[in-house]
Amino acid sequence: MLTISPHKSPKTLILGIGNTLLTDEGIGIHVMRELADSQLLLGNIEFLDGGTLSFTLASPIEDCQQFIVIDASEINSKPGTVQVFENEQMDHFISTGNKKSVHEVGLVDVMSIAMLSGRLPAKRALIGIQPDILDWGEAPTEPVRQAIPVACQHVHELLQKWQA
Numbered sequence: 001m002l003t004i005s006p007h008k009s010p011k012t013l014i015l016g017i018g019n020t021l022l023t024d025e026g027i028g029i030h031v032m033r034e035l036a037d038s039q040l041l042l043g044n045i046e047f048l049d050g051g052t053l054s055f056t057l058a059s060p061i062e063d064c065q066q067f068i069v070i071d072a073s074e075i076n077s078k079p080g081t082v083q084v085f086e087n088e089q090m091d092h093f094i095s096t097g098n099k100k101s102v103h104e105v106g107l108v109d110v111m112s113i114a115m116l117s118g119r120l121p122a123k124r125a126l127i128g129i130q131p132d133i134l135d136w137g138e139a140p141t142e143p144v145r146q147a148i149p150v151a152c153q154h155v156h157e158l159l160q161k162w163q164a
Helices: 023-038 055-061 086-095 107-116 150-163
Strands: 002-004 012-016 047-048 064-072 082-086 123-129
Touching: 012 023, 012 055, 023 047, 023 064, 023 123, 023 150, 047 055, 047 086, 055 086, 055 107, 082 086, 082 150, 086 107, 086 123
Parallel strands: 012 047, 012 064, 064 123
Antiparallel strands: 002 047, 082 123
């Protein structure tokens, strides 16, 4: 876990989720690592590899004011398509639109804990990337790999928008 923290900005959690042993399923982790390695994001930012999710992620979500999750998502588009779901749109998508999951618990389950405790971040977004192949393999397919810089740009844009 890498934390960059000047004191004045709100705490932002950037959570990559997925299984890096299942080709495109691991894209959330690959994007999160790219963002952390680039060291271009400024502010109080925590990067977290959420793997295939667990209830232990509720606490880091509750402890931030801004939350960005990156994951392979079924958005009914061509492989590598990136779509951003923000705030209530995110809540609706994860509770109704993304039922297929290989994660041990769903993102909606983890976020429900934060919501029930009254600590769901007001600024939150899902950056969903349409996978192509979810089979054994340690690297994403080419169209999904090409989505990494696009997803990173969306993270930058969200953070700029939220700071305004």
